[in-house]
Amino acid sequence: MAHAWGYAANNGPDKWVSNFPVADGPRQSPIDILPGGASYDSGLKPLRLKYDPSNCLEILNNGHSFQVTFADDSDSSTLKEGPISGVYRLKQFHFHWGACDDKGSEHTVAGTKFPFELHLVHWNTKYPSFGEAASKPDGLAVVGVFLKIGDANPSLQKVLDAFNNIRAKGKQTFFADFDPKTLRPGCLDLDYDGSLTTPPLLESVSWIVLKEPISVSPTQMTRFRGLLFTGEGEAPCCIVDNYRPPQPLKGRQVRASFK
Numbered sequence: 001m002a003h004a005w006g007y008a009a010n011n012g013p014d015k016w017v018s019n020f021p022v023a024d025g026p027r028q029s030p031i032d033i034l035p036g037g038a039s040y041d042s043g044l045k046p047l048r049l050k051y052d053p054s055n056c057l058e059i060l061n062n063g064h065s066f067q068v069t070f071a072d073d074s075d076s077s078t079l080k081e082g083p084i085s086g087v088y089r090l091k092q093f094h095f096h097w098g099a100c101d102d103k104g105s106e107h108t109v110a111g112t113k114f115p116f117e118l119h120l121v122h123w124n125t126k127y128p129s130f131g132e133a134a135s136k137p138d139g140l141a142v143v144g145v146f147l148k149i150g151d152a153n154p155s156l157q158k159v160l161d162a163f164n165n166i167r168a169k170g171k172q173t174f175f176a177d178f179d180p181k182t183l184r185p186g187c188l189d190l191d192y193d194g195s196l197t198t199p200p201l202l203e204s205v206s207w208i209v210l211k212e213p214i215s216v217s218p219t220q221m222t223r224f225r226g227l228l229f230t231g232e233g234e235a236p237c238c239i240v241d242n243y244r245p246p247q248p249l250k251g252r253q254v255r256a257s258f259k
Protein backbone atom coordinates (compact mmCIF):
# COMPACT_ATOMS: atom_id res chain seq x y z
CA MET A 1 0.00 0.00 0.00
CA ALA A 2 1.28 3.48 -0.78
CA HIS A 3 2.99 5.15 2.17
CA ALA A 4 0.38 7.14 4.10
CA TRP A 5 1.97 10.47 4.94
CA GLY A 6 0.55 12.61 7.70
CA TYR A 7 1.58 14.92 10.52
CA ALA A 8 2.15 12.39 13.32
CA ALA A 9 5.54 11.43 14.78
CA ASN A 10 5.73 8.28 12.63
CA ASN A 11 4.64 9.80 9.28
CA GLY A 12 5.10 13.56 9.67
CA PRO A 13 7.20 16.20 7.84
CA ASP A 14 10.61 14.93 8.97
CA LYS A 15 9.74 11.44 7.62
CA TRP A 16 8.46 12.55 4.19
CA VAL A 17 11.94 12.54 2.58
CA SER A 18 12.09 8.73 2.68
CA ASN A 19 9.26 8.47 0.15
CA PHE A 20 9.65 11.94 -1.41
CA PRO A 21 13.41 12.73 -1.75
CA VAL A 22 12.61 16.17 -3.23
CA ALA A 23 11.84 17.11 0.41
CA ASP A 24 15.55 18.04 0.55
CA GLY A 25 15.37 19.92 -2.77
CA PRO A 26 16.56 23.47 -3.60
CA ARG A 27 13.16 25.19 -3.60
CA GLN A 28 11.10 23.70 -0.80
CA SER A 29 8.24 25.39 1.06
CA PRO A 30 7.26 26.86 3.42
CA ILE A 31 9.99 29.30 4.48
CA ASP A 32 10.60 31.77 7.26
CA ILE A 33 10.19 35.20 5.64
CA LEU A 34 12.47 37.98 6.89
CA PRO A 35 10.80 41.20 5.68
CA GLY A 36 14.16 42.96 5.98
CA GLY A 37 15.65 40.32 3.69
CA ALA A 38 13.04 40.76 0.98
CA SER A 39 13.94 43.04 -1.92
CA TYR A 40 11.39 45.59 -3.13
CA ASP A 41 10.57 44.93 -6.80
CA SER A 42 8.99 48.01 -8.40
CA GLY A 43 8.18 45.86 -11.43
CA LEU A 44 5.73 43.74 -9.44
CA LYS A 45 2.20 44.62 -10.56
CA PRO A 46 -0.69 44.41 -8.06
CA LEU A 47 -2.16 40.94 -7.79
CA ARG A 48 -5.38 40.52 -9.77
CA LEU A 49 -7.81 38.02 -8.22
CA LYS A 50 -11.09 37.50 -10.07
CA TYR A 51 -13.33 34.80 -8.59
CA ASP A 52 -16.84 33.78 -9.66
CA PRO A 53 -18.77 32.43 -6.62
CA SER A 54 -20.82 30.23 -8.93
CA ASN A 55 -17.66 28.20 -9.64
CA CYS A 56 -17.69 26.95 -6.05
CA LEU A 57 -18.58 23.24 -6.08
CA GLU A 58 -18.03 21.37 -2.82
CA ILE A 59 -16.28 21.18 0.53
CA LEU A 60 -14.31 18.03 1.39
CA ASN A 61 -12.45 16.61 4.39
CA ASN A 62 -9.42 15.03 2.68
CA GLY A 63 -7.91 13.68 5.90
CA HIS A 64 -5.16 16.31 6.00
CA SER A 65 -7.31 19.46 6.02
CA PHE A 66 -10.56 20.45 4.39
CA GLN A 67 -10.70 21.98 0.94
CA VAL A 68 -13.25 23.98 -1.02
CA THR A 69 -13.08 22.94 -4.67
CA PHE A 70 -13.89 25.14 -7.67
CA ALA A 71 -14.88 24.39 -11.25
CA ASP A 72 -11.75 25.11 -13.30
CA ASP A 73 -12.99 24.41 -16.85
CA SER A 74 -13.02 28.12 -17.76
CA ASP A 75 -11.18 31.35 -16.95
CA SER A 76 -13.95 32.69 -14.71
CA SER A 77 -11.94 32.36 -11.46
CA THR A 78 -8.36 33.42 -12.06
CA LEU A 79 -5.18 34.92 -10.66
CA LYS A 80 -3.07 37.26 -12.81
CA GLU A 81 -0.21 39.77 -12.47
CA GLY A 82 1.84 39.94 -9.27
CA PRO A 83 4.99 37.84 -9.79
CA ILE A 84 3.37 35.52 -12.33
CA SER A 85 2.86 35.81 -16.08
CA GLY A 86 -0.16 34.40 -17.84
CA VAL A 87 -3.45 33.22 -16.35
CA TYR A 88 -3.77 30.82 -13.43
CA ARG A 89 -7.11 29.20 -12.56
CA LEU A 90 -8.36 28.70 -8.99
CA LYS A 91 -8.56 24.97 -8.19
CA GLN A 92 -9.22 24.92 -4.44
CA PHE A 93 -8.53 26.59 -1.14
CA HIS A 94 -7.74 25.03 2.22
CA PHE A 95 -6.15 25.87 5.56
CA HIS A 96 -3.38 24.75 7.92
CA TRP A 97 -3.72 25.29 11.66
CA GLY A 98 -2.34 24.47 15.11
CA ALA A 99 -3.58 22.70 18.23
CA CYS A 100 -3.19 26.01 20.06
CA ASP A 101 -2.93 29.65 19.07
CA ASP A 102 0.87 29.97 19.10
CA LYS A 103 1.40 27.77 16.03
CA GLY A 104 -0.36 26.56 12.89
CA SER A 105 0.87 28.60 9.92
CA GLU A 106 3.35 27.08 7.45
CA HIS A 107 5.15 30.29 6.50
CA THR A 108 6.50 32.32 9.39
CA VAL A 109 7.55 35.98 9.51
CA ALA A 110 10.86 36.57 11.27
CA GLY A 111 10.13 33.43 13.28
CA THR A 112 6.58 34.45 14.18
CA LYS A 113 3.95 31.76 13.68
CA PHE A 114 0.30 32.57 13.07
CA PRO A 115 -2.50 30.26 14.30
CA PHE A 116 -3.79 29.64 10.76
CA GLU A 117 -2.74 29.95 7.13
CA LEU A 118 -5.12 29.95 4.14
CA HIS A 119 -3.87 28.63 0.78
CA LEU A 120 -5.59 29.53 -2.49
CA VAL A 121 -4.24 27.07 -5.07
CA HIS A 122 -4.14 28.03 -8.78
CA TRP A 123 -2.72 26.33 -11.89
CA ASN A 124 -1.15 27.80 -15.03
CA THR A 125 -3.49 27.60 -18.02
CA LYS A 126 -0.53 27.18 -20.39
CA TYR A 127 -0.85 23.52 -19.28
CA PRO A 128 -3.94 21.36 -19.94
CA SER A 129 -4.80 20.56 -16.31
CA PHE A 130 -3.87 20.97 -12.63
CA GLY A 131 -2.22 17.54 -12.69
CA GLU A 132 -0.02 18.47 -15.66
CA ALA A 133 0.78 21.89 -14.23
CA ALA A 134 1.74 20.50 -10.80
CA SER A 135 4.93 18.97 -12.24
CA LYS A 136 6.14 22.13 -14.05
CA PRO A 137 8.39 24.78 -12.44
CA ASP A 138 5.87 27.53 -13.33
CA GLY A 139 2.83 25.29 -13.02
CA LEU A 140 1.18 26.48 -9.80
CA ALA A 141 0.63 29.72 -7.89
CA VAL A 142 -0.51 29.64 -4.27
CA VAL A 143 -1.68 32.74 -2.42
CA GLY A 144 -0.99 32.40 1.30
CA VAL A 145 -3.01 34.43 3.82
CA PHE A 146 -2.26 34.50 7.56
CA LEU A 147 -5.09 34.45 10.09
CA LYS A 148 -4.72 36.06 13.52
CA ILE A 149 -6.95 35.98 16.58
CA GLY A 150 -9.44 38.84 16.58
CA ASP A 151 -12.98 39.63 15.57
CA ALA A 152 -15.15 36.94 14.07
CA ASN A 153 -14.76 36.71 10.32
CA PRO A 154 -18.24 36.76 8.77
CA SER A 155 -16.97 35.46 5.44
CA LEU A 156 -15.32 32.48 7.12
CA GLN A 157 -18.52 31.66 9.02
CA LYS A 158 -20.17 30.28 5.88
CA VAL A 159 -17.30 27.78 5.53
CA LEU A 160 -17.50 26.80 9.21
CA ASP A 161 -21.25 26.23 9.01
CA ALA A 162 -20.56 23.43 6.50
CA PHE A 163 -18.27 21.54 8.91
CA ASN A 164 -21.07 19.49 10.47
CA ASN A 165 -21.35 17.57 7.19
CA ILE A 166 -17.61 16.89 6.72
CA ARG A 167 -16.34 16.08 10.23
CA ALA A 168 -14.76 12.73 9.23
CA LYS A 169 -12.11 12.00 6.59
CA GLY A 170 -13.66 11.38 3.16
CA LYS A 171 -16.87 13.28 3.86
CA GLN A 172 -17.89 15.91 1.31
CA THR A 173 -20.91 18.05 0.66
CA PHE A 174 -22.15 20.61 -1.85
CA PHE A 175 -20.87 24.08 -1.15
CA ALA A 176 -22.02 26.88 -3.44
CA ASP A 177 -21.79 30.60 -4.01
CA PHE A 178 -18.72 31.43 -2.02
CA ASP A 179 -16.31 34.18 -3.10
CA PRO A 180 -12.82 33.60 -1.63
CA LYS A 181 -11.97 37.22 -2.45
CA THR A 182 -13.90 38.07 0.71
CA LEU A 183 -11.06 36.35 2.61
CA ARG A 184 -8.42 38.59 1.04
CA PRO A 185 -6.71 41.26 3.13
CA GLY A 186 -4.73 44.14 1.53
CA CYS A 187 -2.46 43.71 -1.45
CA LEU A 188 1.04 43.79 0.04
CA ASP A 189 2.73 40.57 -0.96
CA LEU A 190 6.01 38.68 -0.51
CA ASP A 191 6.87 36.38 -3.38
CA TYR A 192 9.32 33.52 -3.92
CA ASP A 193 9.72 30.25 -5.86
CA GLY A 194 8.86 27.16 -3.84
CA SER A 195 6.98 23.90 -3.65
CA LEU A 196 3.89 22.09 -2.52
CA THR A 197 4.01 21.92 1.30
CA THR A 198 2.67 18.37 1.39
CA PRO A 199 3.76 15.26 -0.50
CA PRO A 200 4.56 15.00 -3.37
CA LEU A 201 6.33 18.31 -2.47
CA LEU A 202 6.68 19.17 -6.17
CA GLU A 203 8.83 22.25 -6.82
CA SER A 204 6.24 23.93 -9.02
CA VAL A 205 4.79 26.74 -6.90
CA SER A 206 5.11 30.51 -7.29
CA TRP A 207 4.35 31.58 -3.73
CA ILE A 208 2.53 34.85 -3.06
CA VAL A 209 2.33 35.38 0.71
CA LEU A 210 0.15 38.33 1.73
CA LYS A 211 1.71 40.44 4.47
CA GLU A 212 -1.48 41.52 6.23
CA PRO A 213 -3.36 38.86 8.21
CA ILE A 214 -7.14 38.53 8.35
CA SER A 215 -8.96 37.90 11.63
CA VAL A 216 -10.67 34.84 13.04
CA SER A 217 -12.34 34.63 16.45
CA PRO A 218 -11.46 32.08 19.15
CA THR A 219 -14.90 30.48 18.72
CA GLN A 220 -14.34 30.15 14.99
CA MET A 221 -10.87 28.68 15.60
CA THR A 222 -12.36 25.98 17.80
CA ARG A 223 -14.59 24.83 14.95
CA PHE A 224 -11.55 24.07 12.74
CA ARG A 225 -10.06 21.93 15.51
CA GLY A 226 -13.21 19.78 15.60
CA LEU A 227 -12.58 18.26 12.17
CA LEU A 228 -11.12 14.74 12.15
CA PHE A 229 -8.03 13.26 10.47
CA THR A 230 -9.85 9.94 10.84
CA GLY A 231 -12.73 8.33 9.00
CA GLU A 232 -16.08 7.24 10.38
CA GLY A 233 -15.74 4.21 12.61
CA GLU A 234 -12.08 4.94 13.44
CA ALA A 235 -10.85 6.21 16.78
CA PRO A 236 -11.35 9.99 16.36
CA CYS A 237 -8.24 12.17 16.01
CA CYS A 238 -8.75 15.91 15.52
CA ILE A 239 -7.06 17.75 12.66
CA VAL A 240 -4.52 19.99 14.36
CA ASP A 241 -0.87 20.86 13.63
CA ASN A 242 -1.35 20.01 9.94
CA TYR A 243 1.57 22.26 8.94
CA ARG A 244 5.08 21.70 7.57
CA PRO A 245 7.75 23.76 9.33
CA PRO A 246 9.90 26.27 7.41
CA GLN A 247 12.52 24.81 5.04
CA PRO A 248 16.02 26.11 4.14
CA LEU A 249 15.99 29.15 1.82
CA LYS A 250 19.05 27.80 -0.10
CA GLY A 251 19.91 31.18 -1.60
CA ARG A 252 16.45 32.05 -2.91
CA GLN A 253 15.40 35.69 -3.21
CA VAL A 254 12.13 36.89 -1.66
CA ARG A 255 10.59 39.83 -3.56
CA ALA A 256 8.33 42.41 -1.91
CA SER A 257 5.63 44.42 -3.68
CA PHE A 258 6.13 47.17 -1.08
CA LYS A 259 9.02 49.21 0.41
Ligand SMILES: O=C1NC(=O)[C@@H](c2ccccc2)S1
Nearest residue numbers: 119121142195196197198199
Ligand atom coordinates in the same frame (compact mmCIF):
# COMPACT_ATOMS: atom_id res chain seq x y z
O1 LIG B 1 0.14 25.13 -0.51
C1 LIG B 1 -0.02 23.93 -0.42
N1 LIG B 1 -0.76 23.35 0.54
C2 LIG B 1 -0.91 22.04 0.41
O2 LIG B 1 -1.58 21.37 1.19
C3 LIG B 1 -0.24 21.49 -0.80
C4 LIG B 1 -1.13 20.96 -1.86
C5 LIG B 1 -0.94 19.69 -2.32
C6 LIG B 1 -1.73 19.20 -3.35
C7 LIG B 1 -2.74 19.99 -3.90
C8 LIG B 1 -2.94 21.29 -3.40
C9 LIG B 1 -2.13 21.78 -2.37
S1 LIG B 1 0.66 22.85 -1.48
Ligand SMILES: [Zn+2]
Nearest residue numbers: 094096119197
Ligand atom coordinates in the same frame (compact mmCIF):
# COMPACT_ATOMS: atom_id res chain seq x y z
ZN1 LIG C 1 -1.62 24.34 1.94
